[in-house]
Each structure stands twice: as structure tokens, then as C-alpha cells.
């Protein structure tokens with residue numbers, strides 16, 4: 001083809017790419033988009049259920065093929081397949097790699113307000129507002145924004161898959177950038193198989209920027225972009241006071257109570273305000289730089305109404321605001337265990353200590369700080385179950401098991417050109433409504449990609465903040481699906 005013709009064709013395609021009216025496309029095609037969404041959520045996708053996840057992958061492959069994304073299934077040993085698709089655009093100067101996951105969290109059917117979390121239910125609002133079930137959606141023409149589809153993975157993370165595919169349809173399959181898409185079936189279990197696949201398929205995945213489509217929007221309900229996410233690690237702590245539990249009538253006031261000892265030890269780690277008292281806990285992070293404060297202060301948090309919504313009478317005092325808190329490491333006790341039936345003083349008690357970490361933290365150094373604190377309280381620290389001789393030799397003894405989880409926190413500088421590109425794409429659609437988060441509180445498996453591909457990662461959250469992800473009655477507000485299509489179309493069309 002002569003150069004001029006190719007150029008003319010290119011200009012024609014790009015003119016076409018700017019023209020689609022995404023909003024009207026969405027309005028006109030709500031029934032078909034909703035049906036595709038419903039059918040995807042109806043496929044059981046419990047994390048670890050490999051036969052079911054395989055069916056999801058096959059189904060997704062069909063959906064991608066329909067969009068000309070030339071899908072491939074990447075099998076990984078003992079893990080759900082990855083689904084990869086791409087669309088290369090002649091003359092494009094940028095390649096965007098999108099990541100979405102299709103596996104879901106476990107379900108406790110008895111806690112759901114529907115017989116089966118995989119028989120999706122459409123409601124004309126939220127359960128909290130006593131919304132009614134819409135029994136038959138097949139003949140409906142319109143799906144109002146406040147209606148919700150209830151089912152496992154509706155919000156986390158199948159909604160974004162459908163939004164992505166519908167966005168491609170809405171722009172006539174003509175993005176301005178090269179598009180790559182990876183659909184992960186292992187996210188909820190920490191991304192087993194991903195690292196292996198990244199080694200094998202690194203060249204295919206190579207891109208200029210990666211966009212994670214996951215996570216809930218900011219509670220203000222506004223479109224949300226995030227430039228980082230926290231990682232984390234864990235410590236399992238057990239304190240011992242004897243070889244075995246002993247009768248509290250016969251030995252009370254003589255044998256120390258392991259439950260009380262553990263409570264004392266844990267409370268020594270915190271100031272009454274909630275700030276962590278472990279030496280150096282905030283040393284890697286504080287003071288936050290001025291540009292961090294600029295972003296933090298721009299977020300429209302409404303703590304008072306969130307307190308009302310969640311029944312939180314008084315917030316934790318570790319940080320001055322939710323946003324500041326999300327940019328600091330956290331200390332939580334996820335589980336406490338101790339005591340038995342039968343009137344005995346417990347001889348051991350355990351706590352599962354969870355640390356959420358930010359990019360500046362090293363998991364090992366943070367674990368070391370906690371262990372040093374335990375020693376400072378007079379404890380002999382071991383990493384094995386103590387025998388009776390060891391128990392008798394130390395007035396205070398604790399076992400600490402370090403979790404091997406490395407800190408997987410990441411953050412992209414918001415002034416990075418790719419970050420600016422994505423921010424501007426979202427601003428072009430949503431203007432000042434866009435909420436920009438420096439750090440998402442939870443974790444995302446971005447580190448394997450960052451290490452393998454060495455590209456900046458940006459997150460875009462599409463789901464409603466009250467989507468009940470990971471718990472019962474998970475849902476997606478349909479307005480978030482419709483808006484998500486516009487958000488993604490804005491990214492796909494941006495030059």
C-alpha cells in the first residue's frame with residue numbers, strides 16, 4: 001500500500017475513533033450488555049475450583065474472540081488458565097496492558113439473601129433499602145443506574161470485564177492505542193501461576209503502561225484512579241505460660257494466664273490513641289512528603305457519613321484521616337485464640353498480626369521491629385513450640401512465626417507521563433469529579449508485572465464502594481457498569 005493511502009486510512013480510522021457517542025451506545029444497548037454481564041456472573045468461579053474456572057476461561061475466550069482480540073488460553077500447572085487477548089492498531093504510539101481477574105472469593109450460601117450466589121438476582125436498588133427483585137429482565141429495555149445485580153464476583157471483578165468489552169464495542173473496536181488484556185483466574189489466592197506465565201509470555205505482555213481494573217471506587221461514588229496499593233505481611237504470635245492449662249480454682253494467682261499475658265503484650269504495642277507504639281513502626285514513611293499531602297487533601301472523604309453508614313462510633317486515632325491512614329503501615333490483629341472449656345487457666349494464647357505496608361516498608365524490617373518490641377517486654381522469643389524444659393527456663397516466652405509474604409506494595413509517581421496520560425483520559429470524561437488516590441488500602445498482584453515488565457502501573461476502580469466484595473450479597477450497581485464503559489472508552493480513545 002502506498003504511504004499516502006496508509007496515512008489517509010489511519011486518519012480516517014482515528015477520526016472514526018473520536019466520533020462514537022459512547023453514552024448513547026450504552027443507553028441503546030443496555031439489554032444486551034446486561035445479559036452478557038448476567039451470564040458471566042452465573043458461571044461459578046470460586047477461587048481454586050479449577051474445573052469451573054476453566055469454564056469461565058473458555059467463556060471469556062469466546063467473548064474476546066467476538067471482539068477480534070485473538071484470545072489465547074495460557075495454562076499454568078495446578079492453577080486456573082490466564083486469558084490473553086490483544087488488538088494492535090497500525091500507527092499506535094502507545095500500548096496499554098489491562099488486567100482484570102475473573103475468580104471470586106468463597107461464599108457462605110446461608111448468609112446470602114438469594115438461594116444461590118451464582119444465580120444472579122437483579123434488584124431495583126440495594127438490599128439495605130429493601131429493594132425488590134426484578135423477576136424477569138429479558139424484555140426490559142432500560143436498566144436504571146441504581147438497580148443492582150447481586151451475585152458472587154459481580155463487583156469484584158466480572159463487572160469490569162464486561163465494561164471493558166462493551167467499551168470496545170462502543171468505540172467500534174477502534175482504540176487509539178494498542179490494547180492488551182490479561183484476565184487472571186488466580187487473583188483471590190495471591191496470583192499463583194502468574195509469575196510462571198510472566199516468564200513464558202513476557203514479550204507478548206510488553207506494554208508502555210499497565211492498568212489494573214479492580215477495587216472499589218472512593219465512597220463518594222465518584223470515578224476513581226489510584227497510583228499505588230499497599231502490600232502486607234503477617235506474624236503469628238503465641239505466648240505460653242505452662243505446659244498445659246490448669247484449674248483456675250487450684251492454681252489461680254499462681255499460674256499466669258496466657259490470655260491475659262497476650263492481651264498485655266498486644267496492648268503494649270499500641271498507644272491508647274491507636275497509634276502503633278512499636279519503635280520505628282512509622283520511621284520509613286513519616287513525615288509524608290508535601291506532594292503526598294496535596295493528593296491526600298484533594299480526596300473528598302466524608303468520615304461523618306461513613307461512620308453513620310458503618311456504625312463506627314469513634315474512629316481509630318492512628319491517623320488524622322482515612323486517606324492519611326491509607327498511606328501509612330497498619331497494625332491489625334485479625335484473629336485471637338486462647339482458652340478452653342472447663343474452668344482452666346489457659347497455658348497458651350495466639351494472635352495473628354497482620355501488617356499492611358506501603359512501598360517504603362520492608363516486610364522483614366517491620367517484622368524485626370515487632371520481634372524486638374516483644375523482646376523488650378521481657379519475652380524469650382523462639383520460632384518453634386517450646387518443650388517443658390524451655391518453658392521452665394523462661395518467665396516469659398513467645399513463639400513468633402514470620403510469614404514469608406514479602407511486601408508487595410507499589411506506587412507510581414502521579415507525574416509519570418503514563419500516569420498523566422491516564423489521569424487526563426479520565427478527566428476528559430469526568431472533569432473535577434475524578435478522585436485521585438495516592439494509595440489504595442488493599443493489595444493487588446501488580447509486583448510480578450512491575451518486576452517482569454518494568455512498566456508503570458495505574459489502577460482504575462469501577463465498582464461501587466458498597467459492592468460487598470469478598471462477603472455475602474456482593475453486587476454491582478448498574479450505574480457503575482454504564483459509567484465504567486464510558487471511563488474505559490475514554491482511555492481507549494485517548495491519543
Ligand SMILES: [Zn+2]
Nearest residue numbers: 156157214215
Ligand atoms: Zn478484585
